Amino acid sequence: MQSIRFSALDGLALAAKPKSDKVDKKITELFSSHVFSGRVMREHLSDEAFKSLQTSIKAGTKIERKMADQIATGMKEWAMKKGVTHFTHWFQPLTGATAEKHDTFFTVKSDGTPLEIFDGDALVQQEPDASSFPSGGLRATFEARGYTAWDPSSPAFIMDMGVGRTLCIPTIFVSYNGESLDYKAPLLKAISALDKAAVEVCNYFDKNVTKVISTLGWEQEYFVIDESLSNARPDLIMCGRTVVGHAPAKGQQLEDHYFGSIPERVYAFMRDYEDEAYKLGIPLRTRHNEVAPAQFECAPVFEEVNLAVDHNLLLMDLMTKIAKRHRLRVLFHEKPFAGINGSGKHNNWSMATDTGVNLLAPGKTPKTNLMFLTFFINTIKAVHDYSDLLRASIASPGNDFRLGANEAPPAIISIFTGKYLANVLSEIENRVDHKFDEQDEAILKLDLHRHIPELLLDNTDRNRTSPFAFTGNKFEFRAVGSSANCASAMTTLDSIVAKTLVQFKNDVDALIEKGEKKEIAILQVLRKYTVESKNILFEGNNYSEEWTKEAAKRQLPNVKTTPLALDVLASKKAKAVFVEGGIFTDKELEARHEILLEDYIKKVQIEARVIGDLCTNTVLPAAIHYLNNLTQNIAGLKSIGLSEESYATQKNIAVKISEHINTIGKNVEAMIGERKVANKIEHTRDRALAYCDKVRPYFETIRYHADKLEFLVEDRSWTLPKYRELLFLR
Numbered sequence: 001m002q003s004i005r006f007s008a009l010d011g012l013a014l015a016a017k018p019k020s021d022k023v024d025k026k027i028t029e030l031f032s033s034h035v036f037s038g039r040v041m042r043e044h045l046s047d048e049a050f051k052s053l054q055t056s057i058k059a060g061t062k063i064e065r066k067m068a069d070q071i072a073t074g075m076k077e078w079a080m081k082k083g084v085t086h087f088t089h090w091f092q093p094l095t096g097a098t099a100e101k102h103d104t105f106f107t108v109k110s111d112g113t114p115l116e117i118f119d120g121d122a123l124v125q126q127e128p129d130a131s132s133f134p135s136g137g138l139r140a141t142f143e144a145r146g147y148t149a150w151d152p153s154s155p156a157f158i159m160d161m162g163v164g165r166t167l168c169i170p171t172i173f174v175s176y177n178g179e180s181l182d183y184k185a186p187l188l189k190a191i192s193a194l195d196k197a198a199v200e201v202c203n204y205f206d207k208n209v210t211k212v213i214s215t216l217g218w219e220q221e222y223f224v225i226d227e228s229l230s231n232a233r234p235d236l237i238m239c240g241r242t243v244v245g246h247a248p249a250k251g252q253q254l255e256d257h258y259f260g261s262i263p264e265r266v267y268a269f270m271r272d273y274e275d276e277a278y279k280l281g282i283p284l285r286t287r288h289n290e291v292a293p294a295q296f297e298c299a300p301v302f303e304e305v306n307l308a309v310d311h312n313l314l315l316m317d318l319m320t321k322i323a324k325r326h327r328l329r330v331l332f333h334e335k336p337f338a339g340i341n342g343s344g345k346h347n348n349w350s351m352a353t354d355t356g357v358n359l360l361a362p363g364k365t366p367k368t369n370l371m372f373l374t375f376f377i378n379t380i381k382a383v384h385d386y387s388d389l390l391r392a393s394i395a396s397p398g399n400d401f402r403l404g405a406n407e408a409p410p411a412i413i414s415i416f417t418g419k420y421l422a423n424v425l426s427e428i429e430n431r432v433d434h435k436f437d438e439q440d441e442a443i444l445k446l447d448l449h450r451h452i453p454e455l456l457l458d459n460t461d462r463n464r465t466s467p468f469a470f471t472g473n474k475f476e477f478r479a480v481g482s483s484a485n486c487a488s489a490m491t492t493l494d495s496i497v498a499k500t501l502v503q504f505k506n507d508v509d510a511l512i513e514k515g516e517k518k519e520i521a522i523l524q525v526l527r528k529y530t531v532e533s534k535n536i537l538f539e540g541n542n543y544s545e546e547w548t549k550e551a552a553k554r555q556l557p558n559v560k561t562t563p564l565a566l567d568v569l570a571s572k573k574a575k576a577v578f579v580e581g582g583i584f585t586d587k588e589l590e591a592r593h594e595i596l597l598e599d600y601i602k603k604v605q606i607e608a609r610v611i612g613d614l615c616t617n618t619v620l621p622a623a624i625h626y627l628n629n630l631t632q633n634i635a636g637l638k639s640i641g642l643s644e645e646s647y648a649t650q651k652n653i654a655v656k657i658s659e660h661i662n663t664i665g666k667n668v669e670a671m672i673g674e675r676k677v678a679n680k681i682e683h684t685r686d687r688a689l690a691y692c693d694k695v696r697p698y699f700e701t702i703r704y705h706a707d708k709l710e711f712l713v714e715d716r717s718w719t720l721p722k723y724r725e726l727l728f729l730r
Helices: 004-014 037-042 047-059 065-081 122-125 184-202 227-231 236-240 262-277 305-325 366-385 385-394 397-403 419-430 486-512 518-536 545-553 561-570 572-579 588-639 643-680 686-697 697-712 723-727
Strands: 087-091 102-104 106-108 114-116 146-150 157-161 162-173 212-226 283-287 294-299 329-333 343-354 468-469 475-477
Touching: 004 227, 037 047, 037 065, 065 122, 065 162, 065 475, 106 397, 114 697, 122 146, 122 236, 157 697, 162 397, 184 212, 184 305, 184 343, 184 366, 184 486, 212 227, 212 305, 212 486, 212 723, 227 236, 227 262, 227 723, 236 294, 236 561, 262 283, 262 294, 262 305, 262 329, 294 305, 305 486, 343 486, 366 385, 366 419, 385 486, 385 561, 385 572, 397 561, 419 518, 419 643, 486 518, 561 572, 561 588, 561 686, 588 643, 588 686, 588 697, 643 686, 643 697, 686 697
Parallel strands: 087 162
Antiparallel strands: 087 102, 106 114, 146 162, 157 162, 212 294, 212 329, 212 343, 283 294, 343 475, 468 475
């Protein structure tokens, strides 16, 4: 019987071919056509309901029940015109995926009259089962009640699902007692905290600023492989990554895939998911080949953080579904293939005022230059003081392969500013005997354009190795993993910057109360923050061994594994940021720590089981089968009287195969033993450390010997699709 690998290879010729008759519509015709946008609201809502909803979106105020009924009715009418029969509260539980429970508009009244009804209660609140999602002990099995509550700041949308359509209403997810059980609720609180703190600081420079939003532009990296080949790999099905696989002769060393011509089949897939994304209001702008073979990237225009997070999750869901239409599979794992680049999700972050100012873009006057410096230096100070919280926000088993293995970027959090701004910071640090006074007119008239070219986006070379780089008018947090929910990193970043800005205002006000002029007080505090934070600034190669040594001298943390990175969530520092900042309660923060540790344990446990199964049922049988052929060949040559020299090669291969078989067998048994020991450990952190330090080290040992077997065993006996097929055939 032909193996599934060769059946998949034969099926490549029958794979879905791009349709040549597709006619592209203008993006402007597609954009937001499935979104309950402002224009649609105007058409389907009364003036009273429209104004109420807009006020809620802009000011965060509650919507009255009467208005909710009107909005729900208008939303239903719009949706039903587009063929929608069901609605769902779309939310982001702590599983890492999105969730939805569909209900129909259809109901039957007591007199038997069938009606389509969608009222304010159904719009504003629903009740999914809270005990079946990760809760970190906040909910027990017998405490099932939880609520989803409408988030008006993220517009409702219609999702095409096969032949049907569903109205999706973005919501938060909380327990019966009000504790947050999702990613969105804390994010909204962090956004609000940053808004309040940033407005108060902005008012030093411009009293007209009444609102500050944090903005996000994510860059989503991903792999695309043939679906049939993927289905022939149990590890890809269960783990999203290959746990064994010998490196192909050609990987990414020729650097010919990066920005190369997009393969036709992948291009057709891209066009499909882009069209669906545009309908949902996702402003995609960029597509290209990434560095590794079979790796690609897309990126949108910047949006407000909450909406950007929703759009990223929507897009990942779309890509997964649409790939199936093309008989392809999308891999979002941070490291699906060994020996080539993994995937990240660079988070480009900034802050903008309601007066139209990007707070991380240098202005053209001394006043706006000083405002830029204030937010620029406060962000640096926040990252310096809370780098361990940022590291925890992007910790995951998959990301450990990138960060812990010194790949794009390393686990050491540092900041790249570029030489121009580095010079500005140096000038501030060393100014006038470390003190500013009213006679120091030069600094008060600081002209950043003396240091920074007009082309702000190109004011410095890019540092692709830095985890947190300033790139002209924003910071790029490059350490976020490709499978992650951006909300985790953005909640932490907004929270730590908010806390730092609060402290900054207190420090400045204290100097003003002592009689200092406002501008002098601001510069005094900025200089202090610059000096205190300079250890985290690094302009060189973050991959180098020299930087690892230098970072150790600077006492910068280098935490390479998730369980240890998460320790900070149980610290006083975390409580000072998240609890005092109103982002989490004590119980919620403890629950997050527990959930993330449990997630780590379960994912490593699954990988361990897959490795054991794959070796026992696939790798070793293939090797033993070929070894039997070799021994029969050797015995046959012996039987006809040939010398040992005539079958020396066969014997040498047989000896190596036998050694690798035995080593794999012993290590798999030892790994299973360590797993059983770990499972008996009661304390979650200790169990996570056991999986990290005792179970996971076997992965690489087993993989090494399995990959050697793949190299030694004849091709037709090897039943797993190889890297050369997964990465280069489609």
